Amino acid sequence: MEIPAPPRDRSSTTGGQVWAPWPDGDRLQADADSAWAIALGIVDEADVRGADRGTSHGPTALLDRLDDAAVARHRATAAEYDLIHRVLRDALDDPDPWVGPDPTLDGLWHDPRGRTPAAVRRDRLDMAERAAAAEIAVRLRIAEQTVRTRAAHAGVLRERCPGMWAAFTEGRVSERHAVETARLAATLPEDRDAWGAFDLGALDRALRLAPARFATAARVLRERVHAESIEARHGRARGNRGVWMTAELDGMATLTAFLPADRAAAAMTRLDRTARHLAAAVDETRTLAQLRADVFADLLSGAGPTVDATHTHVSTTPGTRDRATAVRTSTAAPAPGRPSVIVTIPALTLLGADDAPATLDGYGPIDLGTARRLAGDAPSWIRVLTHPVTGAPVALDRTTYRVPTALRRWLGITSPACAFPGCARPTRDCDLDHLHAWSDGGATDDDNLDPECRHHHRMRHESRWSASRDPDTGDLAWTTPLGAHVEADPPPF
Incomplete structure (x- = not known):
């Protein structure tokens, strides 16, 4: 069939019909998105038709759809928290699927570790919860601690902040609002009046403030409703002090210290004062931030920019002359306060014949310059001969329980x-x-x-x-x- 070309004058008619152009790609995509949203129940078909009469792909309509998507995301996240909480709670109610039947119910049972039946039952519940958390973790590919934390947050919100929990499950507040609320509510004493006041105030603020501003406002609210003195709370919080390291990109890491505020402030003041003193030197090119970091590292390591007293371990394969597989370097600790690190370096890399990365124990790949420096400072190397096929160390006693x-x-x-x-x-x-x-x-x-x-x-x-x-x-x-x-x-x- 021959299709006539559209007239140049769009106001003219052919056969009593008005010619209209074929919809462009944006319009077709908008129609497809609308159909998807209607099918999922995110938006109502009548709303879409109303928007079609205006500008369904204009900024207002797109922002409306963005609101709907955000609400759906919050609701889905809340549902995930709820399901995690229910699985762990059910594991405590019925531990048998996770740890097997209760052995204490057997009249002939005795515990080889000398535990009482009550202690064994407590351990079974704890292990059932751990096993369930691990199953969730491997299914969702998240950390077990994340699983337990989400379950705990859901439990706190359900019990202490039902208003915030309802808003979260309805998609009216974000995960960050809900998590901060749960974190703060968990630290309140067993006082339902305080819980109710905190829930009411936190929900009011969460519906009006972005997460960062909400976190500050919620902390202030917690102080107002908390019945216990800050001195008593600080005494307990000191028990959680600690230091930990987080691996970052490109051979870097973040060292975090959780300290009493006065000691943290004093430490920061000392770092800043020393850094500013060094910055006054004529030939100093480092920024204040870099100087603080260098002073911090030097004060803790006590070794300056170099590392002393290292020992290097080389793994090789018997029967070969140049196929050393790895060099393992560790700094000894000859005196209190000296650091200890372990580095694994491919031997060919150490010799300059390859560029395979070195590995810092507990961190991952590091730059070869640092690795070669550590190996060069080592006063001795320990060679570990390995089997040519399995790679296992040879000449070891394989008949004893203790690992050589x-x-x-x-x-x-x-x-x-x-x-x-x-x-x-x-x-x-x-x-x-x-x-x-x-x-x-x-x-x-x-x-x-x-x-x-x-x-x-x-x-x-x-x-x-x-x-x-x-x-x-x-x-x-x-x-x-x-x-x-x-x-x-x-x-x-």
């Missing part, structure tokens, strides 16, 4: 973190667990040993979590209490 030092060192290189999926605790802080129990004939070798942090070590032996190694590939895999198969994480570095 050389084998422990080797496992620290090949398995730098806990073997449980998602756990990043370094091997140096882990137990070396026999996959096939030594008491049942399992060997003490690298094929049968895996690093497991104490938490996951207990969970493997006291819950229905289990681990096994593929006989053909040697790959480790875990089975959850509910029967899901989870592969072990690849090495982090």
